[in-house]
Amino acid sequence: MGVPLIQQYRVGRYILGQKLKRAERYPLVLMLEPLFRCNLACAGCGKIDYPSEILDKRLSFEDCMGAIDECGAPIVSIAGGEPLIHKEMPQIVRGYIERKKFVYLCTNALLLDRSMDDYEPSPYLTFSVHLDGNRDRHDASVCREGVFDKCVEVIRKALDRGFRVTVNCTLFQNEAADEVAEFMDAMMALGVEGVTISPGYWYERAPRQDVFLKRVGSKQLFRKIFELGRGRKWRFNQSSLYLDFLAGNQTYHCTPWGNPTRNVFGWQKPCYLLVGEGYASTFSELLEATEWDKYGTGVNPKCADCMVHSGYEATAVNDTVTNPFKALKVFLRGPRTTGDMAPEVPFHYEDEPTAKPRLVAETKATASCSTQRVA
Secondary structure, three states, X not given: OOOOHHHHHXXXXXXXXXXXXXXXXXXXXXXXXXXXXXXXXXXXXXXXOXXXXXXXXXXXXXXXXXXXXXXXXXXEEXXXXXXXXOOOHXXXXXXXXXXXXXXXXXXXXXXXXXXXXXOOOOOOEEEEEEOOOOHHHHHHHHOOOOHHHHHHHHHXXXXXXXXXXXXXXXXXXXXXXXXXXXXXXXXXXXXXXXXXXXXXXXXXOXXXXXXXXXXXXXXXXXXXXXXXXXXXOOOEOOOHHHHHXXXXXXXXXXXXXXXXXXXXXXXXXXXOOOOOOOEEOOHHHHHHHOOHHHOOOOOOHHHOOOOXXXXXXXXXXXXXXXXXXXXXXXXXXXXXXXXXXXXXXXXXXXXXXXXXXXXXXXXXXXXXXXXXXXX
8 A cells, every 4th residue: 555544534534525515626736836946957857948037936935835725735746846955845844744734745865865854754744756767767867877876875764764755756758567567676675655657748848759658658558567566566656546547447537626736937727737828826716717628638639648647646536436446446456457448538629730739749859868957
């Protein structure tokens, strides 16, 4: 089990409360991006090529507390950029814990060794360390040698000190299922609480556009991975039905309001994966002013290949609450890895020319790893 029972209980109680209130849209995880600045320049990152005046912006402690007070989500995922660059991050984390929110502090771990003393172990705090596979795969992904070994060293230190630690793994093109299986075995041996795994989604601002998985390829890859994982007791920090969706066994629409994003520009429409769609000044405005029916797989070509947990985990969690016996069956048996896949949602694009961004992303000339670095 990759998610502690107390967290499952609190989140389940929250969802049932929303359903009893007949809430049509409600958040599950606040995606907080208090800065875009980072000390790495990963090939698939959609944040690092903003101009310096944007990279130097920060959300204040008051901004961060206001965001969770506005939306009320039970979980906060603090990303970026690299959150540990933010000087107020210890205060921000403490503020969320005082509000009894489960905090996932996402980090590449390069600064965690020297900043770990700023935090205390808590059932409400998890260090979510970015690792995109084994040593060679991860170091190639982040465009710097030695990062994987540093991450493993820091994870061991955090675990020894009693911190909750998970690993966040994004899979890209040319992944080999047996290598991913070896990586999962290594993470279980390391002792992390669980692994959050997801296929990469193409960012229009990413330095590399040839690295992202497409939808059918993602499902085939995950079926191979889950087949190799039978009996190996892997722990995922995700719902069983989301994993079943990755294996092509569930037909889901995304739930973008389930993981709303607050960053240096405001509340991002419709989700953190799409840029250029506008921002709202308040969470209420985000819910009311966003034209939700214009987004999602089958509706918007920009969303065509997306299977990322930030859009679909909330859908799977809602399905779990609605159909607990189906979820239990998948949990006990694991995702099905043979047979027909569930049908895709129908694709209906009102304006075919809007598909150009996706086509450009698939054919754009390959760029090399960015050289941007921050000490």
